[in-house]
Amino acid sequence: MKQDIRTLFTEEDDLKPLPKNHRSEFADKLKKQSKPKQNPYTWLGVAAILIMALTIGFNALEMETKLEQNQVSPIVAQVEAVEAAYLKDIETEWQSFVAIADDAILVERFRKKLKDLDADYQNISLQFKGDSNNILVIEALVENLQTRLQILKDIQKHINILNQKNEHHEKSI
Amino acid sequence: MLITSVMLNAQQHKILSESFTADTNTTTIFNLDNITVALEESTDGKVHVDYIMEFDGYSKKEINSFLDEIKVEVGKFDNHITLNASSENKISLETYEFKTTDAITINQSFFESKKDSVSRKSLEVLHLEIEQNNRSIQGNSLKYINDRFKKVDKNGKVTDFKKGGIKMMRSRFTIRIPPYLKLIVNAKESGLYIRHHLRNELTGTLIGGTLKTKEISNPYNKVKIENATLEAIAIEGGDFDFINLKSSKIGSIQNTKITSEFSKVEIGEIRKNVTITDFNSEYYFYNWAKDFTRFNLYSEYSKIHFWYPKANHSLKVIGNNTKNLVSNNKFEINMQPTSKEEKYTMMVKEPHPGEKLSGQIFFDIVHGIIYSHNDAIKK
Numbered sequence: 219m220k221q222d223i224r225t226l227f228t229e230e231d232d233l234k235p236l237p238k239n240h241r242s243e244f245a246d247k248l249k250k251q252s253k254p255k256q257n258p259y260t261w262l263g264v265a266a267i268l269i270m271a272l273t274i275g276f277n278a279l280e281m282e283t284k285l286e287q288n289q290v291s292p293i294v295a296q297v298e299a300v301e302a303a304y305l306k307d308i309e310t311e312w313q314s315f316v317a318i319a320d321d322a323i324l325v326e327r328f329r330k331k332l333k334d335l336d337a338d339y340q341n342i343s344l345q346f347k348g349d350s351n352n353i354l355v356i357e358a359l360v361e362n363l364q365t366r367l368q369i370l371k372d373i374q375k376h377i378n379i380l381n382q383k384n385e386h387h388e389k390s391i
Numbered sequence: 392m393l394i395t396s397v398m399l400n401a402q403q404h405k406i407l408s409e410s411f412t413a414d415t416n417t418t419t420i421f422n423l424d425n426i427t428v429a430l431e432e433s434t435d436g437k438v439h440v441d442y443i444m445e446f447d448g449y450s451k452k453e454i455n456s457f458l459d460e461i462k463v464e465v466g467k468f469d470n471h472i473t474l475n476a477s478s479e480n481k482i483s484l485e486t487y488e489f490k491t492t493d494a495i496t497i498n499q500s501f502f503e504s505k506k507d508s509v510s511r512k513s514l515e516v517l518h519l520e521i522e523q524n525n526r527s528i529q530g531n532s533l534k535y536i537n538d539r540f541k542k543v544d545k546n547g548k549v550t551d552f553k554k555g556g557i558k559m560m561r562s563r564f565t566i567r568i569p570p571y572l573k574l575i576v577n578a579k580e581s582g583l584y585i586r587h588h589l590r591n592e593l594t595g596t597l598i599g600g601t602l603k604t605k606e607i608s609n610p611y612n613k614v615k616i617e618n619a620t621l622e623a624i625a626i627e628g629g630d631f632d633f634i635n636l637k638s639s640k641i642g643s644i645q646n647t648k649i650t651s652e653f654s655k656v657e658i659g660e661i662r663k664n665v666t667i668t669d670f671n672s673e674y675y676f677y678n679w680a681k682d683f684t685r686f687n688l689y690s691e692y693s694k695i696h697f698w699y700p701k702a703n704h705s706l707k708v709i710g711n712n713t714k715n716l717v718s719n720n721k722f723e724i725n726m727q728p729t730s731k732e733e734k735y736t737m738m739v740k741e742p743h744p745g746e747k748l749s750g751q752i753f754f755d756i757v758h759g760i761i762y763s764h765n766d767a768i769k770k
Contacts, residue, residue: 292494292543300497321758324692327670331653335635338599338618345425345580349480351558353487353536356497358580358599364502365635369653373671376692379714379760 294350297359304363308332311370318377328373335366402449404458406442406564411467413438413569418470420575421595424477426461426564427484427582430589433567438472440465441565444482448558457560474566483582483601487536488558494543501539509764511698512677517659518642521603521622532559593629610646621656633672643680661686663750669693679704683750692758699763702749708738710756717763 312332319325339362346355413419419438421428433439442463446454460479465472480486489495537551544550568574568591576583576595583597585604593607596615603622612629621639628646633639636654645662650669657675666687667674674693679686679700688695699706708726711734715724726737734755742748754761 293489296495296497300499324758331635335618345481351488351490352481353489353540354481354483357539358481360497360499360502361637364499365637368503369671372673373692376694376758376760379716380712380758382714 291350293356294346297346297350297356300360301363304367308363308366308370311367311374315370315374315377318374318381324373328369331369332366335362338362402446402454404444404446404454406444406458406461407463407465408441409465410440411438411465411472412436413472413572414470415571416470417472418573418575419568420471420473421566421578422473422475422477423576423578423581423583425481425580426476426478426578427482427562427584427600428476428564428566429484429584429586431565431567432587433569436569437567438569438572439565439567440474441563442476443563445561445563446558447560448555449560453558476564481580482560482562484562484584485532486560486562487532488560489540489552490556490558495540496543496549498539498541509675509696509762511764512657512659512675514642514659514678517640517657517677518624521624521640521642533557627662636672645680679749681749685751685753687753687755689755690757690759693756694760694762695754695756696762696764700749700752703743703746704740704749704752705742706738706740706752706754707736708754708756708761709734709736710754710759711735711737713737713756713759713761715761715763 315328316325339359342355342358342362345352346359349355413436417438444458444461446457449457457478457480461476461482462478463474463476465474467473533552533554536557540552541549542552542556570590572591574589574591574593574595576593576597578595578597578600580599581597582601583603585602585607588606588608589604590608592609592611594611594613596617597619598617599619601620601622602616603620604624606625606627607623607629608625608627610628612631614629615632615634616636617632617634618637620637621633621641623640624642626641626644626647630648631650633649633651633654633656636651636656639654639656641656641658643660643662644658644665646664647666649665649667651667651672652670654669654672656672658677660678660680661676661683662680663682663684665683665685667689669688669690671692672690672694673696674688675696677698679702681702683700683704710726711732713726715726715738717724734757737756
């Protein structure tokens with residue numbers, strides 16, 4: 219079966235001569251092929267694609283809705299993160315305050331104040347659950363946390379000033 | 392589509408409009424919860440209650456939902472006019488809402504207390520500060536929002552909120568009352584904006600929210616304000632309880648007793664017969680009337696920013712464990728550094744003999760700090 223391919227195109231005897239009207243015959247065949255065949259079931263295909271698209275779309279929408287229901291809204295997530303950070307700082311400041319305060323009545327008043335503020339916070343949190351996009355409610359939440367942190371920082375600064383050794387310009391009356 | 396969205400903007404809804412006759416024996420009771428009310432003077436002797444809400448950027452469904460959650464009832468029985476107004480959603484003069492799809496970041500540093508340089512404020516300056524906010528939260532609502540919050544996009548980029556990115560409600564709840572009614576207010580997380588000189592006897596409690604007012608004067612006033620902001624052009628007469636007042640301002644005060652704790656209050660001018668009993672608040676006494684006669688302060692763990700009266704006066708400070716920081720804390724005077732219960736005379740300043748006396752200042756301070764500022768020192 220081995221054959222030298224270089225000989226294939228040199229043996230002119232094997233080549234058949236083309237008919238004279240081969241160009242017009244070829245053009246006619248092309249014209250016939252370019253006419254699409256009418257398929258009576260085309261509309262069925264279109265309908266099938268439409269149904270598939272609608273089904274996929276509906277499922278995607280349903281999945282998205284389920285995802286949204288399960289996901290915490292970005293605003294709620296942000297407020298929760300801020301709350302966690304504040305509560306950690308408040309606890310640190312509380313421990314630090316208790317460590318330097320030598321007045322039991324003062325500590326008790328602050329404990330009560332922080333408890334009251336926490337109760338207020340819980341009330342505002344309930345509002346936030348029902349109205350989480352309301353800027354006034356978010357402000358009230360942050361202000362409550364900030365107030366708790368600030369009163370603890372302020373009283374420690376106050377105690378430190380009172381306890382400070384009078385290093386300069388001291389004058390007792 | 393465009394027409395629909397334009398029509399949805401700034402929708403007005405009348406919630407209530409009623410009028411009642413009143414006489415000198417009529418009592419008006421306001422029970423408010425999450426609602427903001429403006430009080431104005433009635434000139435025809437009747438009580439008028441008008442409530443309109445305006446919505447910007449809300450869908451019809453959202454508006455209906457909001458309106459369903461506002462409950463307002465007003466009626467007159469036995470010469471008592473009672474108004475009960477509440478809302479599930481917090482409503483202020485202007486209330487802003489983020490769009491549900493927005494992610495936000497909270498500018499925590501904005502909420503932290505600012506350490507302003509402290510200097511004396513004149514009565515006029517304090518009046519201006521109080522009056523500028525008596526009709527809206529802020530002249531520039533976008534600035535108000537962007538100072539506190541920023542928008543975060545899907546890629547985590549932080550940007551300012553733009554016009555149209557926020558929904559807004561405006562509350563126009565106005566009650567006009569004649570000056571002789573007795574007024575009782577029980578307000579929770581509400582705003583009370585008094586836009587005229589209120590001479591009515593005012594009693595009640597405001598927990599949360601805001602009280603902004605022109606002069607309120609009546610010797611029988613008895614008001615408790617808690618976790619709220621107070622801004623008053625003037626207070627004359629009555630007893631006030633302040634608990635955890637935030638950045639509050641009183642233009643001038645006269646013939647009034649205040650009991651306070653955990654509050655921050657600036658007072659533009661102290662006039663006749665004022666007494667403050669305080670625990671752990673911060674007070675600013677900027678100016679003194681030429682005839683303030685007597686001022687008493689009884690305090691524990693308080694911070695007092697004190698500017699001396701310009702006119703001739705006397706000062707007596709008793710107590711213990713108190714420091715006086717002078718000239719922006721450059722000098723420190725340690726007054727009775729004992730924390731025992733016994734009280735001592737810590738400072739006395741006699742009036743100039745032969746000069747007319749404007750008044751006597753009496754401080755009873757335990758565990759306190761008095762900041763005497765640079766421009767407070769009388770030469």
